[in-house]
Amino acid sequence: MDPTPLLLEPRLWQTKVVKPSSPNVRGYFGIGAEGMSKSVNLGNLLRSAHAFGASFVFTIGADERAFAMSSNTSRSETHLPVYRWGDVSEMQLPKGCSLVGVEILGESVDLPSFPHPVRAAYVLGPERGELSPELMACCQHFVRIPTAFSLNVATAGAIIMYDRLRSLGRYAPRPITEGAEAELPKPHIQGGPKRRGPQG
Ligand SMILES: C[S@@+](CC[C@H](N)C(=O)[O-])C[C@H]1O[C@@H](n2cnc3c(N)ncnc32)[C@H](O)[C@@H]1O
Numbered sequence: 456m457d458p459t460p461l462l463l464e465p466r467l468w469q470t471k472v473v474k475p476s477s478p479n480v481r482g483y484f485g486i487g488a489e490g491m492s493k494s495v496n497l498g499n500l501l502r503s504a505h506a507f508g509a510s511f512v513f514t515i516g517a518d519e520r521a522f523a524m525s526s527n528t529s530r531s532e533t534h535l536p537v538y539r540w541g542d543v544s545e546m547q548l549p550k551g552c553s554l555v556g557v558e559i560l561g562e563s564v565d566l567p568s569f570p571h572p573v574r575a576a577y578v579l580g581p582e583r584g585e586l587s588p589e590l591m592a593c594c595q596h597f598v599r600i601p602t603a604f605s606l607n608v609a610t611a612g613a614i615i616m617y618d619r620l621r622s623l624g625r626y627a628p629r630p631i632t633e634g635a636e637a638e639l640p641k642p643h644i645q646g647g648p649k650r651r652g653p654q655g
Pocket of ligand 1: 558579581582583586598599600601602604605608611
């Protein structure tokens with residue numbers, strides 16, 4: 456008798472590599488959170504960051520207990536760097552990388568209208584509370600997800616990363632009509648070499 460062929464089928468809960476998304480997207484991004492205290496949230500955020508092609512993850516002033524990483528079944532910390540900064544003064548981002556505060560503030564731009572910086576680090580607030588004034592002072596931009604009330608921090612991070620992929624990824628535009636097929640994305644054409652003047 457055939458030995459349980461169903462066991463060979465992938466199961467829904469299994470971590471499965473679908474298709475790397477990063478080559479399709481311009482620039483790079485990192486994502487992190489301030490004052491995180493729950494391992495389930497940090498684990499979730501790490502897993503999503505890994506899946507969406509983040510280049511790095513960071514924490515600022517996280518509780519030691521957050522590093523148990525109970526939800527991070529893709530063991531993301533073995534695939535992407537995780538920087539642990541004690542406070543805002545320790546934070547070191549790459550040159551030219553814009554810090555984007557993800558927070559519900561009066562001045563925040565609604566996510567569907569937000570132009571994502573090509574080189575960005577997104578920072579979320581603690582499970583209870585919001586981004587500290589010191590961290591807000593370092594942010595170049597603020598963005599909010601238009602929701603009736605605040606989301607779980609890892610959920611908010613995943614939505615931000617998906618929106619980045621949607622807006623900077625080279626995907627065919629979504630058709631408006633139900634059932635219509637998306638046009639194939641236009642092939643990328645490499646520009647010719649740029650000649651600079653004698654000054655360089
Ligand atoms: C659970 S929320 C903090 C709780 C919230 N200040 C409250 O008391 O209602 C944790 C973090 O998730 C992010 N967040 C949650 N919902 C958001 C939204 N709609 N737009 C932007 N950020 C959000 C923010 O970074 C926030 O600091």
